Amino acid sequence: MQTTRRDTLKLIGATALVPAAAVARPAPAKARPTALHWIEGETPKLQLGQTLGVAWPRGALPRRATFAAESGGKPLPAQSWVTATWPDGSVKWTAHALEAGTAAPDVIVRPGKPIAPATPVRIEQRADAILIRIGSLAWEIPRSGDALIRSAMRDGRRLMGALTLVGSVRPSLDGAAVPFTGHVDQAVVEQSGSVRAVVKLTGMHVIEGRRRWLPFTVRLYAYAGANHLRVLHSFVFDGDPQKDFLASLGLRAAVPMRGEPHDRHVRFATGGPLFAEAVRPLTGLRRDPGARFREAQIAGRAVPDLASMNKAVREGLDTIPTWGDFALEQPTADGFRIEKRTTEGFAWIASRAGKRAPGLAYVGSPTGGVALAQRWFWQRHPSALAIRDAAQDEASVTAWLWSPAAPPMDLRTYRGVMGMEGYDAQNRGLDITYEDYEPGWDSATGIGRTNELTLWALDATPTSDTLQAMAEANALPPQLMADPAALHAAAVFGDWGLPDRSTPNRTIVENQLDNLVDFYAHEVEARSWYGFWDHGDVMHTYDGDRHVWRYDIGGFAWDNSELSPDLWLWQQALRTGKAQAWRLAEAMTRHTSEVDTYHLGRFNGLGTRHGVQHWSDSSKQPRVSNAAYRRIYYYLTADDRVGDILRDLLTSDQALATVDIGRKIPGAKAYAGPAGTFEMGFGPSWTAYVAAWLTEWERTGDTRWRDRIMRGMAGIARLKYGWMTNTAPYDPRTGNFVGGDEKIRLQHLTSVFGAVEINAELIQLIDMPAYRAAWLDYCRWFNAPKAEYIARFGEPFGARNLREGYSRLTAYAARASGDTRLADRAAVEFFSGDQGLGTWTTDPRHEVAGVVEWPSVSTNAAAQWGLAAIQMLALVPDAIDRATIPPHNSSAQEPRTS
Incomplete structure (x- = not known):
């Protein structure tokens, strides 16, 4: 059934009701078992609990369906829940949790009845606390207060005391540090299942009992069979x-x-041999205590009965210094150091140095201990792991997300006003450095960061091999993914296809897609795009004169999602199932959704355009906070933090009532639309919000x-030139476009x-012929x-830009109309390289001045070429085959900001 004109007109009203006929209803499909694979290509030795997403064809499964998992034909305990449905109510996406432990090969998810785990997770809710029980291990989580976790107990034996949030702040760069601690205001159970349970804690940090600041959310994840919790901070x-x-x-x-x-042991994972020492060492002494004693201590076991120890050593144990404090500092991505001291007030002794530590520390004894590990440890320097008071009755182990040994964070703006108080001067600066500067709009207040950690409560000191496996599983968490063929068959995320090298021209395009991802993965490492606030982003444009990226030149520096590298990488991960694209996209999603987006204040819900600092540009827009860049990761992993961020964006269109995106456009007139409305661009702004509402x-x-979506669609469809109008007055109360004119305003960033x-x-989801026609035009x-x-x-024809990237729009129209001539035009546009990256018939990378370069590269061009390539292959593959690929012709140029 299709929407009638009367239905469309009703949708334009502020209180319009949407008829059910507006939802497209294709024929139901059949649900088949979905094969999963470990994205790194091999079954890992250890996985710490697994959550992944699976897509299902429309109409294949009812909302009440249950799911089972198996490996090699044998059932696996699994917990499943629906994360999305199709318009008809059938299951679209499901999430599946698998218990921790040895990783299983050849995993399959299918409709069916799940089996229960042997050691399930159980939640017990009390008035003042939440208990997570996994076998005989119990984690006690207070409802509020200064501790995230009160204790971890095994059969009445305390393995861990309180887990707390700690930190310090300085009033100036050289001022004295003032300590603060985290205070939990609320703890709630978000999920309670036999395989996975989640407890969410929210609160603020408190400085010396007075000032509350730095709001936090911490989630604790428990998996069946585990002696650990995953911590999302x-x-x-x-x-x-x-x-x-x-x-x-x-x-x-x-x-x-x-x-x-x-008999007290300290361990650090180093990326090489484990740092394994005791508080009081028995190795290397002038007098040998005996091989059994030395071997036991190194292995982490209790030493034998002291009566059998060399008498001289036994009677001289009190003369051996005890080492109570240990620290592993990772001040840069390329070097760490380990030091230890006997106690506070005495000198630190250098113990070991290396390059990149995986980020795990352990302290304990043969009767119990705690390990704490931090993901992206060296990538997000300056980080540290600290053990204190190991010679006392209670020690501590701290994972420093920002090390106190490092200089304090400096989030001030990097530049002065330089006479740019007014818009005219700011526009002149934009024309030179491509940075959209405005005093007071370059603030870091409101940005955020999410970190992932793992916390173990252990019965005894693990073996070196076990600790190494724990460190590896935390540093690079094994990830299962539904096979791309199954995701493609489910028809999710628009137009993309599986890799296709069946013809010479398709092979050329596929090779460049792989080469381009590989190039950026190499650049992250070669250019050391690491650091607490930087990790996950990439640079915008290359400087061929200096043979570096333009890190210090205004809008050419950090990319901040400009022209959709997030989407390009996720689409490539979807179609290939390979780790390289996935890991780049995952880190980028963590970065851009947190650091490049404001989570409170006047810019709440908006993101910052590309700049020298992630927050330095004054253009605050939804094109950066864009839900379209997060939702693929959310559905593939059911990540709760990204789920929060997507939900936070639901009402962020209200921000544009006070943040005028077009305020600096020369000659712009004051907005004169209806009261309570403002001008909204169809893209990038409206479609960014649509992604959140969808x-x-x-x-x-x-x-x-x-x-809300359909009211906006109907408003656009009502205009004489539809999408070609580009912008119209928008009512944030209803999501409707109210008014608009009969002008064409083709804009290259739309x-x-x-x-x-x-x-x-x-x-695909909503059958509104008038809107479809407007988009196809x-x-x-x-x-x-x-x-x-x-x-x-x-006339006028007007300027055009990004012809190469926009070839996929031509391809979309060609596919919808079956117009072969239009398909061939799309291929010519794509292979032209006009205002884009261009297509090479061979790998264009070459070495210059000791570094690998890609000619005329910019992330704008790379991302748009990648998206165009993927969608051209999916929409008009035969036109790609018919095309003659010209000698490489890239006329990449930077589009001016609107």
Whole structure:
């Protein structure tokens, strides 16, 4: 059934009801078992609990369906839940949790009845605490207070004391550090199942019992069969960058210590041989205590009865210094050091040095201990692991997300006003450095960061091999993914296809897709794009003169999602199932959704355009906070933090009522639309919000969000030139476009921030012929030859940009209409290289001045070429075959900001 004109007109009203007929209803498909694979290509030795997403074809499964998992034909305990539904209510996405332990090969998820785990997770809710029980291990989580976890107990024996949030702040770079601790305001059970349980804690850090700041969210994940919790730690910087210099931030666990000092063990994972020492060493002494004693201590076992020890050593044990404090500092991505001291007030002794530590520390004894590990440890330097008071009755182990030994965070702006108080001067600066500067709009207040950790409560000191496996599983968590063929068959995320090298031209395109991902993975390492705030982002444009990326030149520095590298990498991960694209996209999602996005304050819900600092550009827009860049990761992993961020964006369109994106456009007139409205661009702004509303509709089935989308669609469809109008007055109360004119305003940035991909999904899900026609007109005419365009619309023709990237719009129109001539035009546009990266028939990478370069590379061009390539292969593969690929011709140029 299709929407009638009357239905469309009703949708334009602020209170329009959406008829059920507006939802497209294709024939039901059949649900088949979905094969999973470990993205690194090999079955890992250890996995710490697994959660992954699986997509299902529309109409294949009812909402009440149950799911089972198996490996090699043998059932695996699994816990499943629905994360999204199709418009007809059938299952679209499911999440599946598998218990911790030895990783299974050849895993399959299918409709069926799950089996229970042998050691299930159990949740016990009390008035003042939540207990997570896994076998005989119990984690006690207070409802509120200064501890995230009160204790970890095994059969009445305390293995761990309190887990707390700690840190310090300086009033100036050289001021004295003032300590603070985290205070939990609320703890709630988000999920309670036999395989996986989740407890969410929210609160604020408190400085000396007075000032509350740095809001945090911590989630604790428990998996069946595990002696650990996964910890997902998020915080938002709500301080003043001019006087709040964050000097340290970390998580600290108290560890009861038992036994003699020589039976107390300290371990650090180093990326090489384990650092394995005792509080009181028995090796290397002038007098040999005996091989059995030395071997036991090195292995982490209790030493034999002292009566059999060499008498001289036994009677001289009290003369051996005890080492109570140990520290592993990772100040850069390329070097760490380990030091130890006897106790506070005495000198530190250098113990070991190396390059990249995986980020795990352990302290304990043969009767119990605690290990704490931090993911992306060296990538997010300056980080540290610290053990204190190991010779006392209670030790501590701290994972420092920002080490107190490092200089404090400096989140101040990097530049002065330089006479740019007014818009005219700011626009002149933009024209030179490509940075959109404005005093006071370059603030870091409101940005955030999420970190992942693992916390173990252990019965005894693990073997070296076990600790190494734990460190590896935390540093690079093994990840299962549904096979790309199954995801493609489910018809999710728009137009993409599986890799296809069946013809010479397709092979050329596929090779460049692989080469381009490999190039960026190499650049992250070669250029050391690491650091607490930087990790996950890439640079915008290369400087061929200096043979570096333009890290210090305004808008050419950090990319901040400009022209959708997030989408490109995720689409490539979807179609290949390979780790390289996945890991780049995962780190980018963590970065751009947190650091490049504001989570409170006047810019809440908006992101920052590319710049020298991630927050330095004054252009605050939804094109960066864009839900389209997060939702693929959410559905593939069911990540709760990204789920929060997607939900936070639901009402962020309200921010544009006070943040005028177009305020600096020369000659712009004051907005004169209806009261309570403002001008909204169809893309990138509206489609960025649509991505959030679409995701919420899918996640909850709440048709209010569908209706909001459809009101906007109907408003665009009502305009004479539809999408080609580019912008119209927008009512944030209803999501409706109210008014608009009969002018064409083709703008090159409109559809390069997810609009193409989101529209492909909207048209698939919602049957509104008038909107589909408006989108197809836009797709057909944006790249149209000048003569054809003028014959249809008359003058002016107007400027065009990004012709190569926009070839996929032409391809979309060709596929929808079955127009072979249009498909061939798309191929010519794509292979032309106009305003893009260009296509090489061989790998263009070469070495210059000791570094590997890709000619004329920019992330704008790379991302748009990648997305165009993927969608061209999916939409018009035969036209790719018919095309003649010209000698490489890249006329890459930077589009001006609108």
